[in-house]
Amino acid sequence: MTHIGTEDTRLVVLRGPSGSGKSSTARRLRGHLGRSVALIEQDYFRRVVLKERDVSGGANIELISAAARFALDRGWNVIVEGIMRAERYANMLGDLRNDHLGKTVFYYFDVAWEETLRRHGTRPQATEFGIDEMREWYRAGDQLGFTEERIIPQTSTLDETVHRILREGFGDMADNPRPHAKRSAITVDREQQLLPNE
Numbered sequence: 786m787t788h789i790g791t792e793d794t795r796l797v798v799l800r801g802p803s804g805s806g807k808s809s810t811a812r813r814l815r816g817h818l819g820r821s822v823a824l825i826e827q828d829y830f831r832r833v834v835l836k837e838r839d840v841s842g843g844a845n846i847e848l849i850s851a852a853a854r855f856a857l858d859r860g861w862n863v864i865v866e867g868i869m870r871a872e873r874y875a876n877m878l879g880d881l882r883n884d885h886l887g888k889t890v891f892y893y894f895d896v897a898w899e900e901t902l903r904r905h906g907t908r909p910q911a912t913e914f915g916i917d918e919m920r921e922w923y924r925a926g927d928q929l930g931f932t933e934e935r936i937i938p939q940t941s942t943l944d945e946t947v948h949r950i951l952r953e954g955f956g957d958m959a960d961n962p963r964p965h966a967k968r969s970a971i972t973v974d975r976e977q978q979l980l981p982n983e
Contacts (some may be wrong), residue, residue: 847877
């Protein structure tokens with residue numbers, strides 16, 4: 786076992802069907818918590834970085850793991866978000882949980898097929914893929930099995946979901962967001978050069 790992170794780092798994993806609200810939730814959480822959180826989106830790594838199909842043993846699985854480990858080891862808290870079908874991603878996610886020294890919390894967005902279609906129609910990326918792709922991706926109740934995944938029901942509003950995850954996953958950090966802890970002097974200097982003051 787290779788330990789990653791510290792007792793103070795947080796790892797939150799958001800899984801569920803396309804159109805279930807994972808990305809909106811992750812980005813709202815990131816907006817609240819700021820630079821203390823690294824957001825790792827499966828779709829970005831798979832579709833943009835690698836332009837890869839979602840297949841068993843896909844390269845994006847290892848890349849997601851490597852990015853999460855890198856961020857945790859450098860003091861960031863991490864949100865990993867995506868469909869991440871259990872049969873393909875469970876081993877990687879289980880290893881992350883086992884290796885992480887800090888708190889790890891898994892959430893599963895339990896949303897019916899018809900509701901995912903309705904929500905998809907309201908999204909900016911609605912024209913990027915359609916009903917056929919969503920049908921191929923959809924798996925009802927696709928939970929990991931090896932760990933307790935806290936259920937986000939489709940009746941939960943975005944605000945309710947975000948507040949719940951802030952409370953359960955990030956605790957005191959939700960009220961007092963702080964920068965990550967292990968930045969080097971070089972990293973701090975680069976941030977000051979590249980990022981506007983806020």
